[in-house]
Amino acid sequence: MELISAQTALAFFAASVLLALVPGPDNVFVLLHAAVHGARAGLLVVLGLCSGLLFHTAAVALGLAALLAASDTAFTLLKALGAAYLLWLAWLSWRAPAGLPGGDAAPALSARKTYLRGVVMNISNPKVALFFLAFLPQFVEPAHGAMALQIMQLGAIFMLATLLTFGAIALLAGRFGQLLHNAPRAQVGLNRLASVVFAGLALRLLLGA
Secondary structure (H helix, E strand, O other), rough: OOOHHHHHHHHHHHHHHHHHHHHOOHHHHHHHHHHHOOOOOOOHHHHHHHHHHHHOOOOOOOOOOHHHHHOOHHHHHHHHHHHHHHHHHHHHHHHHHOOHHHHOOOOOHHHHHHHHHHHHHHHHHHHHHHHHHHHEEEOOOOHOHHHHHHHHHHHHHHHHHHHHHHHHHHHHHHHHHOOOOOHHHHHHHHHHHHHHHHHHHHHHHHHHH
């Protein structure tokens, strides 16, 4: 199997890091989740998001993303499912309790549920598939073998960039959240803020902004 050139790989990695830093649903999701539930939970969400990128990479390589782009019904349905999931997260965040008396934290989500939140968040956003469909092929080099194999390589590089960038966001946000550990009112405010942001992301997804 031929590999993409080092020059292309470095250029794509740099572009991917810059794109990961641009405020969007995924990095905002990581930031809020880590601030509310801790750095570990944030990192698990990041792993879930990266796992979702595997799906989108395969979809582009196999041509499924092109079919999604051509079907208004499928695209609208997936957007509706993604928005419904975000609204559900908004509801859970609004009702989430603050720390318990004595400084104990509220019951944490299981690692599995936290990871799956990241997976579902990423897969249920059809804009990620369309973004990959538009972005990845720009870095394909015809002289370096089959397009599908190169797409998979580029997807792996994008996942690495996402893991490093979002991981840093999770660690920083988790540290901020620790400062609120003994401030129940601040925790409630952060939960309510997360709820509003999730509802806003759902609206943004539905309106196609």
